[in-house]
Amino acid sequence: MTSPRTATAPPDTDDCVLLRTEGRAAYIVLNRPRALNALTHAMVRRIDSALTAWETDPGVEAVVLTGAGERGLCAGGDIRAIHDDARTGGRASADFWRDEYRLNARIARYPKPYVAVLDGIVMGGGVGVSAHGSVRVVTERSRIALPETGIGFVPDVGSTYLLGLAPGELGTHLALTGQQVGAHDALLCGLADHFVPAELLPRLVADLAADPVREVLARYVSEAPPGVLAGQREWIDACYPAERVEDIVARLASHGARAAEEAARTLGTKSPTALKVTLTALWRARLLGPLERVLEQEYRVSCAALGSADLVEGIRAQVVDKDRTPRWSPATLAAVTDDDVARYFAPLGPRELALADGHTAQEVPW
Incomplete structure (x- = not known):
């Protein structure tokens, strides 16, 4: 007779996502190191299939996400594929986002500990498969960012929800500028929970197969090195509360702090449309409520x-x-x-992404 764990384990046929169970843990390894583990549609589906199997597997008590290679967990989605799809008026990207955003919501509600190791570069879609987890570990090598405004896109994968919860105007600053943050700043902004030195990661990951997550974390978690955002709160919180991006840029340029002036110059390089849509998306996200509603809105924006x-x-x-x-x-x-x-927030009719109790995103007054 086949054991329950063998019967429910997804077949390991796609080496872009490596899956295994060991002891009390199940492991997901994003395995495209030459592409910085960028996500494809097949990878999203494979992760979702694994989570389905492990959710009801009594032998799996925690899920652990890591990335192959030394450079990072995940650099986001395959934007070359998105570029080609957009040029030809295709639907492949919209289909990918539909499944990706569903996966993001699932990770956030997963009934077992979902331990994401945000080591190295974590951008865009990489944030989506990690920062919604219940246990998020960063290291001194972590570089986390939502750089979408620099390519004419808008932060997605539930990031407008996460950034909307950051203290003060830190989330607005990160969303508009796409600035990378390290471990301490990720903790400050609510994108991570624990700091572990990178050299200890192999032991932490291995120990999760033998012991409960709480016990393992207690062995390895320490204080993160200092960041930069805490010391910049004065000008960030003073400059970013505005209804118009033009006003934010003007305040940054005239504030006097060198970092504020640099932020103003950075915004000058971004897509003007993406900046304005991003600011509106953040404001609306704070009013929408649960993550699922925000993901529905992000799907509208991404499709536009x-x-x-x-x-x-x-x-x-x-x-x-x-x-x-x-x-x-x-x-x-x-x-x-x-x-x-406004065009970016227009309802999609039958193409809506319905995540919140089967209902589509509610309308938010302008």
Whole structure:
């Protein structure tokens, strides 16, 4: 007779996601190190299938997520594929996001400890498969970011929900600038829970097969090295509470702090449309309630971005041609109208992503 664990374990046929069970833990390893473990649709489906099997497996008490290689957990989605899809008017990206956002919601509600190791680079979709987990571990090598405005896109994978919960205006700052943060700042912003020195990760991950998560963490968690955001709260909290991105940029440029001036210059390189949509998305996310509602809104926004000129141009400039000189359209914040922004939040009709009790995202008053 086949044992229950063998019967429920997903078949290990895709080496882009390595799955195994050992002792009391189940392990997910993102395994595309040459692509910084960037997510594909097949990888999302495989992770979801594994979580389905392990949810009812009495032998699995915790799930552990790590990334192969030395560079990072996950650099996000495959944006070259998104670029090609957007250029040809395809639907593959929308189908990918539908399953990805469902996975993000599932991770957030998973009934067993979901231990995500955010070591090295963690960006975009990498945040989605890790920062919604119940136990999020960072190291001195962690570099976490939502850099979407730099490619004409908008932070997604539930990040507008997470950043909306960050203290003061830190979330707004990170969403608009795409700034990378280290371990201490990730803890401050609520993107992580525990700091563990990178050299101890192999032992921590191995111990989870033998002992409960709480006991293992107690052995390895320590104080994170100092960050930078706590010392920048004064100008961040003073400059970012505004209804218009133009006002934020003006405040940053005139504040006097060198870091504020640098932030203003950074915003000047981003897609004006993406900046305005991102600010609106953050404001609306704070009013929507649970994560599922926010993911529904993000799906609307992402699908709208798929048909925008800025997404194609941003990926071209940053990833394809790498000339780092995107030609945004519209080219200035002043030229982006309220109607331009509103289009990103328009209902999708039968194509809506319904996660919150089967109902689609509610309308938020402008």
